[in-house]
Amino acid sequence: MSIQHSEAHDAFVTDLALKAAHGDRAALTEFIAHTHDDVWRLLAHLADSDRADDLTQETYLRVLGALPRFAARSTARTWILSLARRVWVDSVRHDMARPRKSAGDWDDATSDHAAAETTGSQTWADWVDTRALIDQLEPERREALILTQMLGYTYAEAAGIAGVRVGTIRSRVARARADLVDMSQPRDHRSVSRQVKKRA
Numbered sequence: 204m205s206i207q208h209s210e211a212h213d214a215f216v217t218d219l220a221l222k223a224a225h226g227d228r229a230a231l232t233e234f235i236a237h238t239h240d241d242v243w244r245l246l247a248h249l250a251d252s253d254r255a256d257d258l259t260q261e262t263y264l265r266v267l268g269a270l271p272r273f274a275a276r277s278t279a280r281t282w283i284l285s286l287a288r289r290v291w292v293d294s295v296r297h298d299m300a301r302p303r304k305s306a307g308d309w310d311d312a313t314s315d316h317a318a319a320e321t322t323g324s325q326t327w328a329d330w331v332d333t334r335a336l337i338d339q340l341e342p343e344r345r346e347a348l349i350l351t352q353m354l355g356y357t358y359a360e361a362a363g364i365a366g367v368r369v370g371t372i373r374s375r376v377a378r379a380r381a382d383l384v385d386m387s388q389p390r391d392h393r394s395v396s397r398q399v400k401k402r403a
Contacts, residue, residue, distance in 0.1 A: 213278040220279035224270045231270075235263060238280060242287045245364075248349045249291045258294060262287045281363040288346070288364055295342070336386050340379050347375035348383075 216237050222230035242262055247255035265286050273282060337345055343365075350361035351372065358376075362369045 213280055217275050217279040220270065220273050220282070221275055224273045234279070235266075238283050241280060242283060245284055245287050245350075245354060246291055248353055249288070249346065250294065254294070258287070258290050261294075262290045265290065277363055281360060284364045285366065336383055339386060340382055344375045344379035344382065347372050348379040351376055 216234065219230045219234040219237065223234050239259070243255050243259045246258040246262070250258055262283070266283060269286065273279070277285075337348065340348065346365060347361060350356045350364060351358060356364065358369050358372045362372045365372065
């Protein structure tokens with residue numbers, strides 16, 4: 204699902220953030236309206252659609268405290284998505300003691316329906332399989348893949364959100380793709396591939 208934003212729209216949203224930072228309540232309301240969907244969609248992919256509402260609420264609570272310091276060094280959209288990312292990172296740190304969902308756990312949930320916002324055109328079964336593989340990726344590679352390949356942000360935008368260089372995002376995406384290919388292979392073929400990589 205690709206997200207397209209024009210420079211004019213980004214400039215408009217950034218202007219709203221600057222006005223909100225100076226106490227304009229109407230601008231704050233409009234800023235939230237123009238950024239809410241992007242924030243929720245990002246968090247739904249990084250976490251899941253069930254937790255996205257709570258994480259989005261936490262993001263906007265942080266926005267209220269951080270807005271007075273917003274200086275438009277990046278677009279407001281990049282800035283707020285960076286805040287949302289940090290909310291997700293903090294939630295992961297708090298949840299480290301909880302076991303991660305396995306493929307079996309996803310299978311147990313097949314009586315439910317995934318939100319259209321997170322599945323796109325995939326069937327539920329396809330989404331379960333894809334999500335189970337993606338959840339096995341290293342967090343940094345998973346994040347880079349979701350930002351660029353699933354949410355459609357450019358490498359530059361993803362780099363701004365993650366706070367790293369563009370080349371780092373490119374490298375993480377490439378490695379994530381290689382990991383997914385490796386994980387999707389039959390187990391016997393996977394062990395052979397690993398042996399070949401070790402010899403290379």
